Amino acid sequence: MIAHSDTSIVTIDRFIIEQEAKFPEATGELSGILYDLAVAAKMISSKVRRAGLIDILGAAGSDNVQGEHQQKLDVIANAIITKAMDHGGRLCAMASEEEEGIIAIPPQFKCGKYVLLFDPLDGSSNIDVNVPVGTIFSVMRRVTPGTGHGKLKDMLQSGVKQVAAGYVIYGSSTMMVYTTGRGAHGFTLDPSIGEFLLSHPDIRTPNAGKYLSVNDAYERYWSEPVRALMRRYRGLDTQHDPMNVRYVGSLVADFHRNLLGGGIFAYPANTKTPNGKLRLLYEGNPLAFICEQAGGAAINGRQRLMEVVPTELHERAPLYIGSKNEVEMATRMLETDR
Numbered sequence: 001m002i003a004h005s006d007t008s009i010v011t012i013d014r015f016i017i018e019q020e021a022k023f024p025e026a027t028g029e030l031s032g033i034l035y036d037l038a039v040a041a042k043m044i045s046s047k048v049r050r051a052g053l054i055d056i057l058g059a060a061g062s063d064n065v066q067g068e069h070q071q072k073l074d075v076i077a078n079a080i081i082t083k084a085m086d087h088g089g090r091l092c093a094m095a096s097e098e099e100e101g102i103i104a105i106p107p108q109f110k111c112g113k114y115v116l117l118f119d120p121l122d123g124s125s126n127i128d129v130n131v132p133v134g135t136i137f138s139v140m141r142r143v144t145p146g147t148g149h150g151k152l153k154d155m156l157q158s159g160v161k162q163v164a165a166g167y168v169i170y171g172s173s174t175m176m177v178y179t180t181g182r183g184a185h186g187f188t189l190d191p192s193i194g195e196f197l198l199s200h201p202d203i204r205t206p207n208a209g210k211y212l213s214v215n216d217a218y219e220r221y222w223s224e225p226v227r228a229l230m231r232r233y234r235g236l237d238t239q240h241d242p243m244n245v246r247y248v249g250s251l252v253a254d255f256h257r258n259l260l261g262g263g264i265f266a267y268p269a270n271t272k273t274p275n276g277k278l279r280l281l282y283e284g285n286p287l288a289f290i291c292e293q294a295g296g297a298a299i300n301g302r303q304r305l306m307e308v309v310p311t312e313l314h315e316r317a318p319l320y321i322g323s324k325n326e327v328e329m330a331t332r333m334l335e336t337d338r
C-alpha cells in the first residue's frame with residue numbers, strides 16, 4: 001500500500017514526485033515524461049468528450065468550432081501526443097500506431113535517453129457509438145549509443161525492458177493508469193479542476209477471473225486447443241462455473257474492467273490472422289506490464305508476452321491477458337498448440 005500523509009487528495013503530479021523520491025539516482029526525466037503524458041491525456045479527453053457534438057457544431061469535412069479541419073479523432077490524438085512530447089528533451093524518438101515509421105524529435109529540440117511508443121486512440125471507431133476508447137503508452141531507455149536521434153533499434157526491445165507503461169480510458173470518467181515497476185496506480189480526472197487524482201492506489205487484479213472477453217466470431221478460425229480453452233472458460237466442460245462474457249470491442253475498456261474485476265481478455269491467433277490483431281509494442285506490452293504489476297499475467301499463447309523479442313515496429317501478437325489463474329489455464333491448455 002502506498003503510504004501518504006494525512007491528506008486524501010493526491011494529484012498525479014504529487015504522486016509522481018513522491019515515487020521519484022524513492023529512486024535517489026532519478027534525474028526527473030521519466031517524471032517529466034509522465035507529467036507531459038498526463039497533460040496530453042487531459043487534452044485528448046476534452047476532444048473525446050465533445051466528439052458527439054462536432055457534427056452538430058461544425059459540419060464534417062470542414063473547419064469545426066475550434067477552427068480545426070475536421071479530422072478523425074485518432075489523428076488529432078496522435079498530433080496532441082506528438083506535440084506534447086517532442087520538446088521536453090527526454091525522448092530521442094517516438095513511434096505511433098498512426099505513423100508508419102519512427103517519429104523523429106524536431107531538430108530545434110534536444111534529444112533525451114528514452115523512447116515513447118503509443119496508440120493514441122485505440123478503438124476510435126467506437127467513438128461514434130459512445131463506447132469508451134483509450135490511449136496506451138510504453139516508455140523504454142534507448143539502447144543505441146550517443147545523444148542524437150533514436151533509431152528503430154531503440155524501439156525493437158522486448159517488453160521486460162519497459163521503464164514505464166500505462167493507459168488512459170475515456171469512459172464514464174477519464175482515468176490514467178500507469179506503472180514504473182513499483183505497482184500499478186490509477187488516477188481519475190476531476191474535470192472541475194483539471195487534475196488527475198489518485199483513486200486506485202496499488203491496483204491488485206483478482207487471481208480468479210470473473211469476466212471472459214473474446215470475439216467468438218473467429219471460433220471457426222481458431223485451432224482446436226483454443227476452442228477447448230474457450231469451452232473451459234465458459235464452463236462447458238461441466239466441472240467449472242462459467243465466466244461472464246463481456247466484450248466491448250475496445251481493448252482498453254475490456255482490459256480495464258477485467259483488471260479491476262478479475263478476468264481474461266483473449267485475442268487468439270487464428271487462420272485468418274496468425275498473429276492476432278493487436279500490436280505488441282504499444283498495445284500488448286504496456287498492458288502486460290500494468291497487468292503483471294497488478295498481480296496478473298500476459299502471454300501470446302506460447303510464452304510470457306513481455307519476453308517476445310520484436311522484429312518489426314507494428315508487429316502483431318496473439319494476446320491472453322488478465323487474472324493469473326486464467327492465464328495459467330491458457331498456458332496449460334495451449335501447450336499442444338505449437
Ligand code: P6P
Pocket residue numbers: 122123124125215249250251252277
Ligand atoms: P475485433 C479496436 O478496433 C481494436 O483494435 C481493439 O480496441 C479491440 O480489442 C479489437 O480491435 C477488437 O477487434 O476483431 O474483435 O473487432
